[in-house]
Structure formats: C-alpha cells, structure tokens
Amino acid sequence: MSYSVVIPTLGRPCLAACLDALAGARGPRPERVVLVDDRPAPRGGTRLEVPDGLAKITEVVASGGVGPAAARNLGWRCTATPWVAFLDDDVRVTADWPERLAADLADRPPQVAGVQGRIEVPLPQGRRPTDWERGTAGLAGALWITADMAYRRTALVESGGFDERFPRAFREDADLALRLEDDGWTLARGTRRTVHPVRPAPWWISVRQQAGNADDALMRAVHGPGWYERAGETPGRRSGHLAITAAGLAAAGLAAAGRRRAAALAAAGALAGVGEFAAARIAPGPRTAREIAAMAATSAAIPPAAVWHWLRGLVRARGARPWPGPAKAVLFDRDGTLVRDVPYNGDPEKVELMPGARQAVELARRRGLAVGVVSNQSGIARGLLTREQVDAVNRRVAELLGPFGTWQICPHGDGDGCGCRKPAPGMVERAAAELRVRPHECVMIGDIGADVAAARAAGARSVLVPTPQTRTEELTGARVADNLMDAVRFAAGDTPGASLWA
Incomplete structure (x- = not known):
C-alpha cells in the first residue's frame, strides 16, 4: 500500500512531538511526508526541524500563510500516491498507526473516498475538565x-480538494466530506488511533472561536440548512445568542429613547440569558475561581460575538456555490471527443465533427474558458502517418471549431516510455502551462479511461463522454456526462452537468 502524509503547520512546539511519533511508529512507511509551512514568513528565518527518521522522505513547502484549507491542498498536490493521510500538527499517532492505516485502507471498494482515524483526547485525572478541555x-x-483523515487522491482531485474560502481550521473538513457524499462517494471509519492532546489556550479562547459562526454561514449557503445533521453537528446555542443580543440591543435603544422601565425589563432578560448560559458552562467544570471568572466574563461576550460573525458570514456567503467553482481551461481529447475516431487518420477530408462539438467549444469560449486539445497520435511512432499529416488534420479541426490555445500531441507508442502519452500526465501539464493556468484549474474532457487517468495524474478534474469505444469498466469512478455540452457546463461551474458513475 502506497500513501503519503500531509501536515500543515504554523511551526508550533507541538509539531516536534507529532513528527517524532510518526517517525517512531512501526509498519509501512509513507512514500512521502509533505510538511506545509503555513507561516506568513518563517520567524527570524527559522526552518522547520525534521527528525532523522523522516528526513529522507520529507518535503517542506512554504505556503505563505494561506490558511489550513489551502495549505492542505498545496500539500496533497505535491503527492502522487493513491492515498493521502492528513494529520494536524498537534496530534500524535500511536505506535501501530502505520500498520492500522494499511489495514484501514486495504481492499476498500473504489467508491470509498476516505477513511477516518479514531481520535483520543486525554483529559486530566483527579478533577473535572474545563470548558476548553471539554x-x-x-x-x-x-x-x-483532518486531525487524522485519509483520502483517496482521486477523490481529492475530482472534488477540487478543500474549499479555500474557509480561512480557519473549522468546517473545511466537513464541507469536503459532504461534497464527496453529494458526488456519490462514501466515507468509512477505520481502527487506527491518534492522540489529540489538549493544547494550552488563553482564557478568552471561547470568544475567539465564535468566528466559526461565519464558516457555519458559508456551510448553510453551500449545503443548505440541513447540513448540521448530515455532518453530525448542531447549531448549538445560536438561537439563544440571538435572543440575548437582541434583548441587549433593545435595552440600549429603549434607554436612549428615555423608556427606562422597558429598558430595564429588556436588560433583565439579557442578563438572565447570560446567567443561564454561564451556569450551564460552569456546572460541569472544575468550578475553580479562575474557571468561574472566565466563564462569567466570556458568557457575556460570546452571544454578541457569535451573532456578529454569523451575520457577517451570511452577507459574505450570499450566492456562494460549492467549491471549486468554474475551471479556467478545458482540455479536449481529439479523436472520439471532438471528431469521429478514424484510426490513424492523416487525411483532413475525413475529419467529421462529433455531435455537439461546435456548440460545446463555443460555449466554453463564451464562458471565458481557455480551450486546448490533448491527443495521443501513436500512428507516428508506428510509421502509419507523419507528423505533417497529423498537423494537417489538426488544422482542419481548427477550421471547423476555431482556434485553440494549445495543441498537445504525443507521437510516441505504448512501449516508448515517454511521460506525455496518456494516461501519463505530461501533455495535460504542458497544456496548462501554455494556457497559463495550473493543472487543477483545468477540466479534461475525453471518451476513454486514459483521458481520465492523465487528468488525475496531473491533478486536473475530468469528464468522460462515453462512445461505443468506451469500455464499461472505464466508467466506474469517473465523472460522466451524457454529451459534450453537459461536460462543458460542468467545467463552467454549472450543476448538474456531470456526475460520478458509481
């Protein structure tokens, strides 16, 4: 079993324990460990230290402070293994973690996108846990x-990975899981165990955490109001926070209007709400003077902070669509996709457009997408046609469909060992470079499994438009559209346009 490990980090002291635990664990080692340094700039030029046991397989990449979602995307795009295991920098894998990970991932059906580890949080002995510890x-x-979550790399590619609009380590993991389930993937629980210690935090941490309400607003905009149940979450006390905040604002407004009695009643209601909230947080805790004081102070600050972030999030999330949205470029296979497949055709007169090809390419251009062609032409290596003949056919295609931003042709045969012939990623990567986009900003549209495999190897999404030459097994796990127009609609960010074939 081949897998990589991706760990985003801000260089916190806990990272050393995380890496030491991974280095000392027994079982199949990761092919690569990608450590994503997400500090805006290394403090004082300091570099992240990697233990000797991981040094040869670890790559450190700097993300420049893009946030955990974008940092994870950068990390997994540096890998090429079938599975990618994500760890947070404040966890410690157990001694048998690699062995259990291998067992968790072995023989999973192709529709399983991810397998979750089991998180253990050690709590202090001899006293009740604090609010933060709970x-x-x-x-x-x-x-x-993502404290311990392994994803199939194919699922990450086809989903676009983590939604980079989530700026915190909050909800971006649930969003990815829900999008994968919407696409027809399934998620499973494994048996491996990972320890997540309670890290130190300031007494006002609960107020700062209310910024997550803005992320909840984005979740609602993208997944609808029922996302809580699907993700195993609840809205918590948001309705109570709204009531407390409204009462407090009413008290202030009534007092300003000179209506003292009504203001006093509203203020009493707000204070009663805060008192009940504080009591509910104090009761299960250690009830020390420090904890009681912290709970009393933060319980008064949390309701308005929660409401403010929720409303701010609702405004910012208006009209939001599921990640990753429209592509920047569409790469078309030629034979069997844009034109009828005439084996080893070197005659421009035999070029015949596939149904809907002209309309699909025109739609891509109208939607502002760059367009290119990526085509295997092994007939050159076989001596069945010349490069000049291939170029003549391509010119005829361009006459019928208009100019393309890039033409990528592989002249090699199956046994030449090149890096460009599909299903290798070379042509997709070169096409993206010529169009001045990144591979993951492209959608590859083709008619056979090699088109899908080349896109996935490069990190690009793909859509299969089946023809009589498409084998049934090539459909499994691929995103499939009924026609070229629907495939382009998907690339342009429209839904539905194409769906995964179970």
Whole structure:
C-alpha cells in the first residue's frame, strides 16, 4: 500500500512531538511526508526541524500563510500516491498507526473516498475538565476531521480538494466530506488511533472561536440548512445568542429613547440569558475561581460575538456555490471527443465533427474558458502517418471549431516510455502551462479511461463522454456526462452537468 502524509503547520512546539511519533511508529512507511509551512514568513528565518527518521522522505513547502484549507491542498498536490493521510500538527499517532492505516485502507471498494482515524483526547485525572478541555474532547466524536483523515487522491482531485474560502481550521473538513457524499462517494471509519492532546489556550479562547459562526454561514449557503445533521453537528446555542443580543440591543435603544422601565425589563432578560448560559458552562467544570471568572466574563461576550460573525458570514456567503467553482481551461481529447475516431487518420477530408462539438467549444469560449486539445497520435511512432499529416488534420479541426490555445500531441507508442502519452500526465501539464493556468484549474474532457487517468495524474478534474469505444469498466469512478455540452457546463461551474458513475 502506497500513501503519503500531509501536515500543515504554523511551526508550533507541538509539531516536534507529532513528527517524532510518526517517525517512531512501526509498519509501512509513507512514500512521502509533505510538511506545509503555513507561516506568513518563517520567524527570524527559522526552518522547520525534521527528525532523522523522516528526513529522507520529507518535503517542506512554504505556503505563505494561506490558511489550513489551502495549505492542505498545496500539500496533497505535491503527492502522487493513491492515498493521502492528513494529520494536524498537534496530534500524535500511536505506535501501530502505520500498520492500522494499511489495514484501514486495504481492499476498500473504489467508491470509498476516505477513511477516518479514531481520535483520543486525554483529559486530566483527579478533577473535572474545563470548558476548553471539554470542547477539545468533542473531537473524539467528530466526523471526518483532518486531525487524522485519509483520502483517496482521486477523490481529492475530482472534488477540487478543500474549499479555500474557509480561512480557519473549522468546517473545511466537513464541507469536503459532504461534497464527496453529494458526488456519490462514501466515507468509512477505520481502527487506527491518534492522540489529540489538549493544547494550552488563553482564557478568552471561547470568544475567539465564535468566528466559526461565519464558516457555519458559508456551510448553510453551500449545503443548505440541513447540513448540521448530515455532518453530525448542531447549531448549538445560536438561537439563544440571538435572543440575548437582541434583548441587549433593545435595552440600549429603549434607554436612549428615555423608556427606562422597558429598558430595564429588556436588560433583565439579557442578563438572565447570560446567567443561564454561564451556569450551564460552569456546572460541569472544575468550578475553580479562575474557571468561574472566565466563564462569567466570556458568557457575556460570546452571544454578541457569535451573532456578529454569523451575520457577517451570511452577507459574505450570499450566492456562494460549492467549491471549486468554474475551471479556467478545458482540455479536449481529439479523436472520439471532438471528431469521429478514424484510426490513424492523416487525411483532413475525413475529419467529421462529433455531435455537439461546435456548440460545446463555443460555449466554453463564451464562458471565458481557455480551450486546448490533448491527443495521443501513436500512428507516428508506428510509421502509419507523419507528423505533417497529423498537423494537417489538426488544422482542419481548427477550421471547423476555431482556434485553440494549445495543441498537445504525443507521437510516441505504448512501449516508448515517454511521460506525455496518456494516461501519463505530461501533455495535460504542458497544456496548462501554455494556457497559463495550473493543472487543477483545468477540466479534461475525453471518451476513454486514459483521458481520465492523465487528468488525475496531473491533478486536473475530468469528464468522460462515453462512445461505443468506451469500455464499461472505464466508467466506474469517473465523472460522466451524457454529451459534450453537459461536460462543458460542468467545467463552467454549472450543476448538474456531470456526475460520478458509481
């Protein structure tokens, strides 16, 4: 089993324990460890230290402070293994983690996109946990969190990975899981165990965490109001926070209007709400003077902070669509996709457009997408036609469909060992470079499995438009459209346009 490990980090002290635990664990080693340094700039020029046991397989990449979602995307795009395991920098894998990971991933059906590890949060002995400790302990029952989550790389490519509009390590993992389920993938729980210690935090941390309400607003905009149940979450006390905040604002407004009695009643209601909230947080805790003071102060600050972030998030999330949205470029296979497949054709007179090809290419251009062609032409290597003949056919295609931003042709045969012949990624990567986009900003449209495999190897999404030459097994796990127009609609960000074939 081949897998990589991706760890985004801000260079916190806990990273050393995380890497030491991974280096000392027994079982199949990762092919690569990608450590994503997400500090805006290395403090004082310091570099991340990697233990000797991981040094040869670890790559450190700097992301420049893009946030955890974008950092994870950068990390997995540096890998080429079938599976990518994500770890947070504040966890410690257990000694048998690689062995259990191998067992978790072995023989999973192709529709399984990801397998979650089991999180253990050690709590202090001899006293009740604090509010912060109880919150961290909730991670043990959370679904699909990237503290320890292994994803099939194919699923990451086809989904576009993590939604980079989530700026915090919050909800971006649930969003990815829900999008994968919407596409027909399934997610599973494994048996491997990972320890997530409770890290130190300031007493006002619960107020700062209210920024996550803005992420909840984005989740609602993208997945609808029922996303909480699907993700195993609840809205919490948001309705109560709204009531407390409204009462407080009403008290201030009434007082300003000189209506003292009504203002006093509204203020009493707000204080009663805050008191009940504080009592509910204090009761299960250690009830020390420090904890009681922190709970009292933060319980008054949390409701307005939660409401503010929720409303701010609703405004920013208006009209939001699921990630990753429109592509920047569409790469078409030639034979069997744009034109009828005439084996080893070197005669421009035999060029015949596939149904809907002209309309599909025109739609791509109208939607502002760059267009290119990526085509295997092994007839050159076989001596059945010349490069000049291939170029003549391509010119005829361009006469019928208009100019393309790039033409990528592989003249090699099956046994030449080149890096360009599909299903290798070379032509997709070169096409993206010529169109001045990144591979993951492209959608490859073709008619056979090699087109899909080349796109995935390069990190690009793909759509299969079946023809009589498409084998049934090539459909499994691929995103399939009924026609070229629907395939381009998908690339342009329209839904539905294409769906995964179970």
